[in-house]
Amino acid sequence: MLRRQFLGFVGTVAAAAIHSRTALSQTQTYPTRLIKVVVPFPAGGPTDIMGRLAAQQLSKSLAQNVIVENIAGAGGTIGSQTVARANPDGYTLLLGGTNSNAITAAFYKNLRYDPIRDFAPIAAVAVDSSALVVTPEVPVKTIQDFLQYLKMNPGKLAYGAPVGIAPHALVAFFVKRSNVDMTFVPYRGGAPLITDLLANQVQMTVGAKSAYLSHIRAGKLRALAVTSEVRWSELPDVPTMHESGFADFPSYQWFQLMAPANTPQDVIDKLNAAINDGLKSAELQASLAKLGVQTKIETPRELQRKLLAEAQQWKAIVSSTGIKID
Numbered sequence: 001m002l003r004r005q006f007l008g009f010v011g012t013v014a015a016a017a018i019h020s021r022t023a024l025s026q027t028q029t030y031p032t033r034l035i036k037v038v039v040p041f042p043a044g045g046p047t048d049i050m051g052r053l054a055a056q057q058l059s060k061s062l063a064q065n066v067i068v069e070n071i072a073g074a075g076g077t078i079g080s081q082t083v084a085r086a087n088p089d090g091y092t093l094l095l096g097g098t099n100s101n102a103i104t105a106a107f108y109k110n111l112r113y114d115p116i117r118d119f120a121p122i123a124a125v126a127v128d129s130s131a132l133v134v135t136p137e138v139p140v141k142t143i144q145d146f147l148q149y150l151k152m153n154p155g156k157l158a159y160g161a162p163v164g165i166a167p168h169a170l171v172a173f174f175v176k177r178s179n180v181d182m183t184f185v186p187y188r189g190g191a192p193l194i195t196d197l198l199a200n201q202v203q204m205t206v207g208a209k210s211a212y213l214s215h216i217r218a219g220k221l222r223a224l225a226v227t228s229e230v231r232w233s234e235l236p237d238v239p240t241m242h243e244s245g246f247a248d249f250p251s252y253q254w255f256q257l258m259a260p261a262n263t264p265q266d267v268i269d270k271l272n273a274a275i276n277d278g279l280k281s282a283e284l285q286a287s288l289a290k291l292g293v294q295t296k297i298e299t300p301r302e303l304q305r306k307l308l309a310e311a312q313q314w315k316a317i318v319s320s321t322g323i324k325i326d
Contacts, residue, residue, distance in 0.1 A: 030090055030267050035066045037093045037257070040079025040100055041162065042072045045190030046208040050125045050255040051095035053287055057278030058271070068095075072189055075164020075325070076100045077108060084113040088260040090267035094119065097256040099165040102310035106318035107164040107325045116311060121303035122257040122268055123275035126293040128208045129228035129252050130170065132241070133221040135200045143224050143244040146204075147178055154181035160202035162187045164325055166253050169314060170206040170227070172321040177246065197221060208253065210291040227251050234292055250313060256303055268300055 035058060039051040051068050059066040071079030080100045086092035094100065096119065104115040132143070138157065140146040150157065159175065161168040163186045175182055185202050187193040190211055196202050198220055206227070213234060215221045225244045226232050229251050241249035257275060259268060278284045279295045288295055298306070 028266075030270060031062055031064045033064070033091065035062070035064060035091050035093065037066060037068050037095055038079045038083050039068055039070050039095045040072060040076035041070065041165075042189035042191050043070050044194075045162070046128060046211045047076075047095055047099060047255065048189075048191070049210055049291065053284065054095060054125045054257055054275060057281075057284055058274050061274035061277055062270075075104065075107060075162065075168075077104060077111065077164070080104070080115060081111075081113050083258070083260055084118040086260050088120075088263040090259060090263055090271065092260065093122070093271075094258040095125070095255065096258040097125075097254040097307075098310055098314075099253065101256075101258065102254075102307050103166055103169065103314040103318070104164065105311065106315040107168075107323065109324070116304075116307055118261050119258040120261050120263050120268055121300045121307065122259055123272045123300070124279075124296055124298045124303060125255040125257060125275065126210070126288055126291075127252050127254055127296055128210050128293045129226060129232075130167070130206050130208050131212055131216065131223040131226045131232075131235075131238070132174065132206050133197070133204065133212055133216065133223050135197060135203045136219065136222055137200050138203050138222070140224070141222070143239075143241075143246075146224055147180065150178070150180040150182065155183065157203040158183040158185050158201075159204040160185040160187055160193045160196060161205055162189050162193060166250070166314070167206050167208075168323070169317050169321060170250065171204070172323055173249070173317055174206065174246070176321050210293050213292045232292065250317060254303075254306065254310070256307075272300060 037051050037055045039048045041047045055066040055068050071082055076099055080094060083092055083094040101115045140149050159171050159182050161171045193205060216223045223235055223238045225239050225241045227241050227249055231240055276297045279297055
């Protein structure tokens, strides 16, 4: 009996030692094959833009092929769930953050994964703010003019947003707070929404600076206010939402690289270093500067704390709108 117990103990210790050496070997040589970054929204939107910048930097830093795969649908939950269920080995990652992790649970009550606990933050890619924009056909130049126009023309205008993410919450929050009558048009992602805005099929949204600044500069869309704490340097005459009477409007959205929970810490650290090194490079800084977004180097632990804090903020915002998504 004792002999069998002893042999069993020895076998367990030996197996643990082999597993430990194997895991160590894997993390020391990582990556040895292609890495996939899942973007849970259609190509061309803000998350896709950040995902491709992150993939380019990882490929360069790690000397390994890194591709972006767009798995869109259901407010980013389909692509996010794909990564949550992936092997936690560092070869399937998510371009997540505010939209895919912090806000999801506030919208969707029957998720088959936990948008925070089922992921391990790796690194921040960028911090983006947004603008409330209208099409040039809407004869207003300020939030106050817009509200007056809406009250004089109830139900005449439509607003759009990708379902179940920050812009959806923000436009609904604006409409609810302002007590105006507009028609909501749902979208699967930011890119098709922009197409319809430019064609005046919908007339208003709250959209990320990284995706909308070029259209505002070109005069194809008009910004009435920005969500950041201070005015955009590129649009110094456009006030903030706070200045426009919306002091409790959320200011920023984070884009973060995420891995499935239980990914080895050595792999997380290696990916974190690769992204953060890129954020210091002149090349990536120039690319992000063109989009007008901010960069901030964060540790995985700091990012986890931010996600938890953001989740509480967005829960209150979504709750106030009364939005429910099955």
